[in-house]
Each structure stands twice: as C-alpha cells, then as structure tokens.
Amino acid sequence: MSTPINENISGFEKVSNTISFYSGSTPVFLVAVGFILLWGISGPLFHFSNTWLLIVSTGTSIVTFLMVFLIQKSQNKESIAVQLKLNELIAANNQASNRLLNIQDLSEEQLNTLYEHYRTLVDLTQKAKSNTKSHSVEEAIEITAQEVKEDLKQDEK
Numbered sequence: 288m289s290t291p292i293n294e295n296i297s298g299f300e301k302v303s304n305t306i307s308f309y310s311g312s313t314p315v316f317l318v319a320v321g322f323i324l325l326w327g328i329s330g331p332l333f334h335f336s337n338t339w340l341l342i343v344s345t346g347t348s349i350v351t352f353l354m355v356f357l358i359q360k361s362q363n364k365e366s367i368a369v370q371l372k373l374n375e376l377i378a379a380n381n382q383a384s385n386r387l388l389n390i391q392d393l394s395e396e397q398l399n400t401l402y403e404h405y406r407t408l409v410d411l412t413q414k415a416k417s418n419t420k421s422h423s424v425e426e427a428i429e430i431t432a433q434e435v436k437e438d439l440k441q442d443e444k
Contacts (some may be wrong), residue, residue, distance in 0.1 A: 307361045414435045
C-alpha cells in the first residue's frame, strides 16, 4: 500500500496525506485495538488505579483532538477536488447551466431556492414524456410545463 506523492506539495502536506492515508487502514486499526486490549489487560497489574485510567483517557483525547483537525483538512481538500471535477463537467457540457459552477459558495437560502426549482423540475418531468432540450433550470421548467400542457391537450382529443 503506498500513498501517491506529489513533488510540489509542502512537508506538512506530505505528512498530513500520509497520516490520513494510513490512519484508515486495517493494520492501524488493529494496532489501536491491540493497545486498548493491552491497556485493559494491564488493569489488574495497576490495581485499576486512577493513573491507569488517566493513561488511556489522556492518550485517546490527544489522538482524537489531532485527528479531528487532520480529518477536517482532508475533507476540505477532497471537497475542493470534487467541486473542481464537477465544475469541469458542467463547463464542458453545453446543455448544463453554468450557474451551477461554484454553487458551494451560495448561501443556504440561495441553495434552498435552487433546490426548490429542481424539485419543481422533477415534478414536471414526471408528468412530461421528455425533458432533454433545456439549458437552464428556468428554461427546463418552462419547456417541461409547456410539454405537460401539450400532452394534456393531446390526451383530451
């Protein structure tokens, strides 16, 4: 198992990537389980003292504290990479709405409004026979609504 290495990244980035990569592996998990078992088995040896309890409490607190930041850094990086890939797909598709580029920068209220547009589009699409001719959300809703009206007129005949 080896982590891909990019020569243009900083030392911290390399260490962070390596720790993130290996911390989710089976061997590291088994080592962690081994430490907990070893700690548990050593309880009678230390008469289950406060120091014995403090050792695992302190160790897990430190590891958890550091891993939270490492995981967040990794998620931020992954999120940016996914957003860039999606932006490339949207930009490359002539029928996709360019409004969706960098959508992650919108406010929650703006995202909810856009979500409602898409819900409306889904509702209309389920009533229409086809919805492949649109470019923007608004245009898709308008075209789909028109198709639904035409379908209803044909059904009445």
